[in-house]
Amino acid sequence: MKDEYDVIVIGGGSSGAGTARDCAMRGLKTILLERNDFGSGTAGACAGMISGGVKYLNEPEMVAMCTKEVVYLQKIAKHIVFRLPIITAILNEIDLKARTSGKTDYSKHTAERGASPIMLLSTEEARKIEPKLSDKILLAAYLDEMFIDPFRLCMLNALSAKNHGADVRNYTEVIDVIREGDRVKGVKVRDKKTGEIEEIYGKFVANCSGPWVGKISKMAGINQPLRLNKGSHVVFDRRITGTAVICRALDGRSAYLFPHFDTTILGTTAWDIFGNPDDAETSYDDVEYLISSMEVAVPSLREARVIRTFCGVRPMLPEWWISEDDATRNFVLVDHEERDGVKGYVSFEGGKLVIYRIMAEKMTDLICQKLGVEAEVRTHIEPLPGAEGEVDIELWAEEYNMPTHTVGRIASRHGSNTPEILKLTQENPEYKSTICRCESVTEAEIRYSLRTEFATNLGDLRRRVRLGMGPCQSTFCNFKALTVIADELNLSPEQAHKDAINFAQERWKGKCVLLRGDQVSEEELNQAIYASVANYDNLPGFWRED
Numbered sequence: 001m002k003d004e005y006d007v008i009v010i011g012g013g014s015s016g017a018g019t020a021r022d023c024a025m026r027g028l029k030t031i032l033l034e035r036n037d038f039g040s041g042t043a044g045a046c047a048g049m050i051s052g053g054v055k056y057l058n059e060p061e062m063v064a065m066c067t068k069e070v071v072y073l074q075k076i077a078k079h080i081v082f083r084l085p086i087i088t089a090i091l092n093e094i095d096l097k098a099r100t101s102g103k104t105d106y107s108k109h110t111a112e113r114g115a116s117p118i119m120l121l122s123t124e125e126a127r128k129i130e131p132k133l134s135d136k137i138l139l140a141a142y143l144d145e146m147f148i149d150p151f152r153l154c155m156l157n158a159l160s161a162k163n164h165g166a167d168v169r170n171y172t173e174v175i176d177v178i179r180e181g182d183r184v185k186g187v188k189v190r191d192k193k194t195g196e197i198e199e200i201y202g203k204f205v206a207n208c209s210g211p212w213v214g215k216i217s218k219m220a221g222i223n224q225p226l227r228l229n230k231g232s233h234v235v236f237d238r239r240i241t242g243t244a245v246i247c248r249a250l251d252g253r254s255a256y257l258f259p260h261f262d263t264t265i266l267g268t269t270a271w272d273i274f275g276n277p278d279d280a281e282t283s284y285d286d287v288e289y290l291i292s293s294m295e296v297a298v299p300s301l302r303e304a305r306v307i308r309t310f311c312g313v314r315p316m317l318p319e320w321w322i323s324e325d326d327a328t329r330n331f332v333l334v335d336h337e338e339r340d341g342v343k344g345y346v347s348f349e350g351g352k353l354v355i356y357r358i359m360a361e362k363m364t365d366l367i368c369q370k371l372g373v374e375a376e377v378r379t380h381i382e383p384l385p386g387a388e389g390e391v392d393i394e395l396w397a398e399e400y401n402m403p404t405h406t407v408g409r410i411a412s413r414h415g416s417n418t419p420e421i422l423k424l425t426q427e428n429p430e431y432k433s434t435i436c437r438c439e440s441v442t443e444a445e446i447r448y449s450l451r452t453e454f455a456t457n458l459g460d461l462r463r464r465v466r467l468g469m470g471p472c473q474s475t476f477c478n479f480k481a482l483t484v485i486a487d488e489l490n491l492s493p494e495q496a497h498k499d500a501i502n503f504a505q506e507r508w509k510g511k512c513v514l515l516r517g518d519q520v521s522e523e524e525l526n527q528a529i530y531a532s533v534a535n536y537d538n539l540p541g542f543w544r545e546d
């Protein structure tokens with residue numbers, strides 16, 4: 001038998017990458033397996049709000065846990081955490097009651113994470129802060145919350161796991177679970193790049209595959225249904241408002257509008273789904289529901305330019321006969337030896353991005369206890385890569401003769417590791433060139449990401465450095481970035497074209513549902529560029545086919 005791992009972690013979302021990091025830091029021989037890219041599942045489809053738990057006021061232990069985790073994240077991931085002021089538009093008397101009960105309790109926790117208490121504002125006061133708010137709102141409540149870049153969070157946990165000795169593989173899909181009698185012994189995987197199939201053995205298999213948990217458990221002969229709940233987002237081409245805005249949606253849930261880097265995210269829907277999470281898509285109704293809900297608070301929203309939609313599936317606990325809004329977002333760590341009599345197999349149900357670290361800690365505690373390993377958790381104190389040191393944007397801009405803005409954008413993604421990227425421009429000054437203008441991504445940053453952050457294609461770069469995430473949605477940068485990838489990874493022209501087509505098809509999925517009015521002509525320009533630069537017309541997944 002080949003080398004045996006202590007732990008095989010399935011899933012490179014926040015919970016899996018976090019578990020791999022914790023296991024590796026405690027000295028366990030660990031392998032992390034992700035079938036696509038890190039953060040490409042639900043974690044990458046979330047809004048990145050690491051809230052102190054304002055939605056869970058009826059679950060005090062959730063508020064306490066979220067608050068504690070936000071405090072840790074502000075330290076261990078400080079370079080990818082940012083604060084947003086939020087104005088909650090109160091639309092009527094019923095809303096007023098719902099929005100203000102529990103305000104004092106929540107405010108008790110806000111100081112712990114350096115946030116302001118919840119404050120009530122008159123309509124005029126609120127409109128002074130955010131002039132795009134409707135003058136028809138009754139009142140407003142002000143608070144602030146922290147946000148995080150979910151893609152980088154997952155990748156940095158995977159990178160940290162690797163730095164602590166773990167084997168870390170993306171594009172490696174678990175296609176079967178190896179079970180002998182009452183024990184899970186390992187997994188069978190397929191390398192999606194080479195097609196190679198391999199068996200990997202371990203003392204523990206940790207199923208951290210979010211909404212796919214049930215699918216993996218089925219491979220182990222275990223029935224584990226979750227409540228799968230789809231959430232969609234709409235992305236606008238700029239920061240529409242200066243603050244985040246929350247208001248009651250048309251069906252009584254909450255809708256939010258978050259300025260997010262150079263764009264704005266409007267979310268989210270919540271529909272239970274019963275099919276394959278891979279088939280979840282944003283519908284025309286999702287888009288209309290969200291815009292119609294938020295335009296009551298921000299009337300100009302309908303005129304704004306929508307550039308994309310995306311959706312993900314929440315892996316919720318299998319609780320039924322309560323609305324999604326009232327269902328807990330807490331998690332359950334399942335020891336399948338206890339629940340199903342199957343040894344060597346553990347999994348998560350439920351959870352949220354904000355509590356990924358404590359989820360990972362509890363899973364690693366359980367595995368250590370079963371293996372008889374005594375090792376203290378350190379994930380709450382040891383910084384993730386880039387959060388170790390201080391950031392001095394102006395000093396670095398001067399030292400490497402680069403614009404402060406560009407260095408600032410690099411630092412917002414790489415923190416104290418920024419000089420590692422800037423150094424690349426000393427030997428190769430041409431690496432200073434900007435590849436993605438919308439998000440200010442330089443060639444140096446792309447090369448760094450390809451060399452050190454497990455990135456191998458345009459989609460990975462989108463998640464690492466926001467390439468193509470801005471207003472032009474990669475119309476002008478994908479071919480430029482591709483030449484850098486091809487050079488760095490020595491790709492053949494066929495491989496490079498394949499990547500460009502995959503990327504365009506993936507982007508098309510998020511755009512096709514919202515094409516109307518001026519967006520049709522914008523997309524025509526986009527498609528004309530594909531057709532004239534690389535003959536990409538009449539390909540499946542492009543609009544002439546749909």
Ligand SMILES: Cc1cc2nc3c(=O)[nH]c(=O)nc-3n(C[C@H](O)[C@H](O)[C@H](O)COP(=O)(O)OP(=O)(O)OC[C@H]3O[C@@H](n4cnc5c(N)ncnc54)[C@H](O)[C@@H]3O)c2cc1C
Pocket residue numbers: 010011012013014015016033034035036037038039040041042043044045046047048049050051172173174175208209210211212216229230231232233267268311312313314315350351352353354355
């Ligand atoms: C619309 C929406 C908004 C949200 N907003 C927030 C928010 O603002 N704040 C917050 O805290 N939470 C939020 N959440 C919840 C949060 O995103 C999820 O709870 C969390 O990200 C789940 O992470 P995970 O690692 O468990 O799952 P995932 O991120 O889905 O990771 C599971 C991984 O397993 C991989 N996988 C699946 N099958 C296999 C296989 N066979 N082999 C190998 N790998 C496999 C998948 O590719 C995937 O990457 C939101 C969720 C949604 C849907």
